[in-house]
Amino acid sequence: EVQLVESGGGLVQPGGSLKLSCAASGFTFSGSAMHWFRQASGKGLEWVGRVRSKIYNYATTYDESVKGRFTISRDDSQNTVYLQMNSLKTEDTAVYYCARQGYTQAFDPWGQGTLVTVSS
Amino acid sequence: DIQMTQSPSNLSASVGDRVTITCRASQSISSYLAWYQQKPGKAPKLLIYKASSLESGVPSRFSGSGSGTEFTLTISSLQPDDFATYYCQQYNSYWTFGQGTKVEIK
Numbered sequence: 743e744v745q746l747v748e749s750g751g752g753l754v755q756p757g758g759s760l761k762l763s764c765a766a767s768g769f770t771f772s773g774s775a776m777h778w779f780r781q782a783s784g785k786g787l788e789w790v791g792r793v794r795s796k797i798y799n800y801a802t803t804y805d806e807s808v809k810g811r812f813t814i815s816r817d818d819s820q821n822t823v824y825l826q827m828n829s830l831k832t833e834d835t836a837v838y839y840c841a842r843q844g845y846t847q848a849f850d851p852w853g854q855g856t857l858v859t860v861s862s
Numbered sequence: 863d864i865q866m867t868q869s870p871s872n873l874s875a876s877v878g879d880r881v882t883i884t885c886r887a888s889q890s891i892s893s894y895l896a897w898y899q900q901k902p903g904k905a906p907k908l909l910i911y912k913a914s915s916l917e918s919g920v921p922s923r924f925s926g927s928g929s930g931t932e933f934t935l936t937i938s939s940l941q942p943d944d945f946a947t948y949y950c951q952q953y954n955s956y957w958t959f960g961q962g963t964k965v966e967i968k
Contacts, residue, residue: 777957787898787906787949789957803956839905846912847953848896852905 744768744851746840751856754830758860762825764840764853772796772818775843778825780836781855790838793823808834830860864888864952868960874968881937883963885950890930894954897926897935900962901946909948910935940965 750762764776775798778790791804793814802814813826823840837857841849865888875881885895893913898906908917910926913933923938937944945967950960 786961787900787951787959789959805956846896846915846917847894848908848911848917848951849898849906850908850917852907855905 744842746842746851746853748838748840748853748856751838751858753859753861755862756830756832756860758830759826759828760830760858761827762838762840762856762858764823764825766821766823766842769842771821776814776816776823777841777843777849778814778823779839779841779849779852780834780858781839782833782836785836788836790825792843827858830858832860834858835860864891864955864958866950866952866958866960868948868950868963870963871961872964872966874966875940876968877940877942879940879968881940881944881965883935883948883950883965885928885933885935885960887931887933887952887954891952891954893929894952895926895928895933896951896953897924898949898951899944899946900949906949937965 745767748764754760775794777792791814793816794801811829816823837855839852839855841852867886869884895913897910900906909920914926925936947962947964949962
């Protein structure tokens with residue numbers, strides 16, 4: 743079964759850090775670009791960033807709203823992608839999803855999501 | 863940035879109805895458009911890619927059309943399992959979503 747499972751969410755104070763993980767199974771992880779998205783409560787979906795595969799030198803791209811604060815990395819030996827979030831702001835509060843960019847260029851599957859709450 | 867605008871934002875319909883949701887891009891995105899279904903507390907699910915290609919396993923009552931800046935998602939006969947929020951997403955230049963269309967029971 744093709745599956746993504748996120749972990750690492752929680753409550754953090756403004757200015758703090760948190761690292762999310764997304765474990766993949768059921769597909770060739772090493773050949774896939776992996777993305778992170780987020781969704782604030784009651785709001786729409788927002789793209790956060792991407793890490794490409796080894797043949798593209800693990801290139802990363804980020805939305806302007808998180809550039810310089812968030813870092814995406816991957817460990818192909820562990821079939822896992824990470825989202826390191828630093829200098830967190832209250833507006834970063836959201837459910838964070840990882841997703842595989844498939845051969846269609848659309849996103850499937852998605853993980854179940856992990857909630858990040860930034861509050862004092 | 864490419865902006866995506868969906869209409870309507872909310873839609874009330876009955877089981878068996880034909881439902882159409884529209885998505886407009888602020889500039890041409892060719893056919894690089896996907897549609898997703900999201901239920902409360904769940905992750906989005908891919909329905910349609912490349913504007914009109916049905917994802918494997920998705921019921922044939924779902925269909926997509928359009929190119930350039932105007933796109934539609936049609937559900938030919940609404941079923942109880944289809945009450946959800948639907949999002950369009952462009953992937954021509956980076957990745958942006960419409961604001962969503964919530965399909966509710968009439």
